[in-house]
Amino acid sequence: EVQLQASGGGLVQAGGSLRLSCTASGFTFDDYAISWFRQAPGRERVVVSSISGSDGRIWYATSVKGRFSISIDNAKTTIWLQMDNLKPGDTATYYCAAENVKSYGGNYYLPRNWYGMEYYGKGTLVTVSS
Numbered sequence: 001e002v003q004l005q006a007s008g009g010g011l012v013q014a015g016g017s018l019r020l021s022c023t024a025s026g027f028t029f030d031d032y033a034i035s036w037f038r039q040a041p042g043r044e045r046v047v048v049s050s051i052s053g054s055d056g057r058i059w060y061a062t063s064v065k066g067r068f069s070i071s072i073d074n075a076k077t078t079i080w081l082q083m084d085n086l087k088p089g090d091t092a093t094y095y096c097a098a099e100n101v102k103s104y105g106g107n108y109y110l111p112r113n114w115y116g117m118e119y120y121g122k123g124t125l126v127t128v129s130s
Contacts, residue, residue, distance in 0.1 A: 001026055002026035003026065004025075006020060006095060006122060007020070009093075011127045014128055014129065016086050017082070020083065020124060024119075029079065030076050031053065031102035033053065034050065035049065035098075035114075037095045037096075037114055039095070040091060040093075045114060046061065048063075049068055052101070052110065058070055061111075067084050070082075079096060086128045090128050094124050094125075095120065095122075095124075096120075096121040097119065097121065098118060099116050
């Protein structure tokens with residue numbers, strides 16, 4: 001079965017760290033741009049970080065730049081989002097999603113739009129206490 005699975009959420013105190021994982025089953029990320037989105041209660045979903053599985057380009061939202069780090073394993077089946085110095089404002093459900101960008105031939109921008117994704121992982125809840 002082709003799917004994405006997100007995991008790693010939990011409860012952490014402000015200033016703490018968590019590492020989220022996004023694992024692909026049935027495919028690899030070679031031709032995909034993978035993004036982490038988050039949605040806090042009562043707020044719009046926003047993109048947090050994106051990575052290109054083909055050329056390694058990375059993008060971060062200003063709100064997390066310098067605190068979050070996205071990476072991909074050599075097998076190109078797992079994406080990690082290392083989240084350090086977490087703040088209460090980071091509390092949200094986090095989703096990973098992947099878009100096949102092969103047809104763009106490398107000529108595409110990051111981040112990608114939520115509605116253009118091919119695969120969506122179930123959310124993982126991150127709660128940061130003050």
